Amino acid sequence: MKHTPFGAERIARTSAELIGSTPLLELTRTGSGARLLLKLENFNPTGSCKVRMAREMILAAEREGKLKPGGRIVEPTSGNTGLGLALAAIERGYRFTAVVDGHATRDKLRAMQAMGAELVFVEGQGDKPSTIERRRIAGEIARTTGAFWPDQHHNPNNNRGYAGLAAELLRDLETDVDYLVGAVGTGGTLCGTVAELRRLGSRVTSIGVEPVGSIIFGGPPGPYRQTGAGAPGGFEVGPNVDHSLIDEGLTVTDIDAFTAARVVARRTGLLLGGTAGAAIHVALRRLALVEPGSTVVVLACDAGEKYLDTVFDDAWLRERHLLNEPAHQRLHRLFMAFDDSRRLVSQPLRAAVG
Ligand SMILES: Cc1ncc(COP(=O)(O)O)c(C=O)c1O
Numbered sequence: 001m002k003h004t005p006f007g008a009e010r011i012a013r014t015s016a017e018l019i020g021s022t023p024l025l026e027l028t029r030t031g032s033g034a035r036l037l038l039k040l041e042n043f044n045p046t047g048s049c050k051v052r053m054a055r056e057m058i059l060a061a062e063r064e065g066k067l068k069p070g071g072r073i074v075e076p077t078s079g080n081t082g083l084g085l086a087l088a089a090i091e092r093g094y095r096f097t098a099v100v101d102g103h104a105t106r107d108k109l110r111a112m113q114a115m116g117a118e119l120v121f122v123e124g125q126g127d128k129p130s131t132i133e134r135r136r137i138a139g140e141i142a143r144t145t146g147a148f149w150p151d152q153h154h155n156p157n158n159n160r161g162y163a164g165l166a167a168e169l170l171r172d173l174e175t176d177v178d179y180l181v182g183a184v185g186t187g188g189t190l191c192g193t194v195a196e197l198r199r200l201g202s203r204v205t206s207i208g209v210e211p212v213g214s215i216i217f218g219g220p221p222g223p224y225r226q227t228g229a230g231a232p233g234g235f236e237v238g239p240n241v242d243h244s245l246i247d248e249g250l251t252v253t254d255i256d257a258f259t260a261a262r263v264v265a266r267r268t269g270l271l272l273g274g275t276a277g278a279a280i281h282v283a284l285r286r287l288a289l290v291e292p293g294s295t296v297v298v299l300a301c302d303a304g305e306k307y308l309d310t311v312f313d314d315a316w317l318r319e320r321h322l323l324n325e326p327a328h329q330r331l332h333r334l335f336m337a338f339d340d341s342r343r344l345v346s347q348p349l350r351a352a353v354g
Pocket residue numbers: 048050078080081183184185186187188189190227228229230273275276301302
C-alpha cells in the first residue's frame with residue numbers, strides 16, 4: 001500500500017458540527033487518587049455549553065411545526081443562550097431577537113450583534129438582572145409578532161440538549177462520574193446531564209451551585225454579580241430545575257466564584273467564566289473529603305474571555321469590593337495541600353524503588 005503524509009479528512013461543514021466533544025482537563029488530584037476534572041464547555045462554538053440546548057430547542061420546534069422556514073425566534077437571555085440561538089438562527093435561516101438587560105456582559109451583547117441578532121433592551125434595573133421584565137417583554141413580542149419563544153426555563157428540550165454531554169463523559173472516562181458539580185440557572189445543564197448519566201447507569205451524586213442571593217435552593221434574595229446562574233428574588237423557578245436530580249444545592253459568594261476563576265487562569269492559562277469559578281470553588285472543597293479514587297467533574301459552563309471587563313478586571317472588582325486577597329490565599333493553600341498530599345504518597349514509593 002502506498003503511504004502518504006496525509007490523514008483522513010476531518011472537516012466540519014457547519015459550525016453546528018463543532019458543538020460537543022469538549023475536552024476534560026484534570027485540574028488537580030489528591031494523594032489518594034481523587035481527581036478534579038473540568039469539562040471545558042468553553043470549547044464549544046460561542047464559548048458556552050448553552051449552544052447545545054439552543055440547537056436542540058430549535059430542532060425540536062422545527063419537528064413540532066412551531067418554526068416555519070424564515071421564521072423569527074425571540075428569547076430573554078443573559079447572553080449565552082442568545083449566542084447559541086444566534087448560531088442556530090444563522091444555520092437554519094431564522095431571524096433572532098434577544099431581550100437583554102444591563103446585567104449581561106457587554107462582550108456577549110456585542111457578540112450576539114456580530115452574529116446578526118437583534119437586541120431589545122429592558123431598562124431601569126442598572127446592572128441588576130431584570131429576569132422578570134425580560135420574560136414579560138419576550139412574551140409580548142411572541143404574542144404580537146408570532147415569533148417562536150423557546151422559553152428555556154420551561155422547555156424540556158433545554159435539558160434534553162445535554163444528553164450528548166453525559167454520553168461524552170462516560171465515553172471519555174474509564175470510571176463512573178462520582179460527583180458532578182455545576183452552576184444552576186434554568187437547570188438544563190446540570191439536570192439534563194444528570195438525567196442522561198443516570199439513564200445510562202451512572203450512580204453520580206450531583207451538586208448544584210448558585211450565587212449567594214439567588215433563590216433557587218431556598219436562600220434569601222440579594223444582589224449577585226455572577227451572570228447566567230441563579231434566579232433573583234420574586235422569580236418563579238421553572239420545572240427544568242428538577243430537584244429530584246440535584247442531590248445537594250449550595251451557594252457561593254461572588255468573591256469566591258471570581259477568585260476561583262482568577263486562580264485557575266493563573267494555574268492553567270485557561271480563562272473560565274464566573275459560574276465555572278463557583279462550581280470549581282465547591283468542587284475543590286469537596287475533593288478534600290471524597291473517598292480515595294473518586295472522580296469529581298465540574299461543568300465549566302463558559303469562557304472567561306467574555307469577562308475581561310469584569311471578573312478579570314482588578315479595577316471593576318475593587319470598585320465592588322470583590323477583590324479579596326485572603327480568598328486568593330485560601331485557594332492557593334488548598335491547591336498546595338493537594339500538591340503536598342501527592343508528594344507524601346510518591347516519596348516513600350520513590351525511596352523504595354531507588
Ligand atoms: C455562564 C453560565 N453559567 C451557568 C448557566 C446555568 O446553566 P443552566 O441555565 O443550564 O442551568 C448559564 C446559563 O445561561 C450560563 O450562561
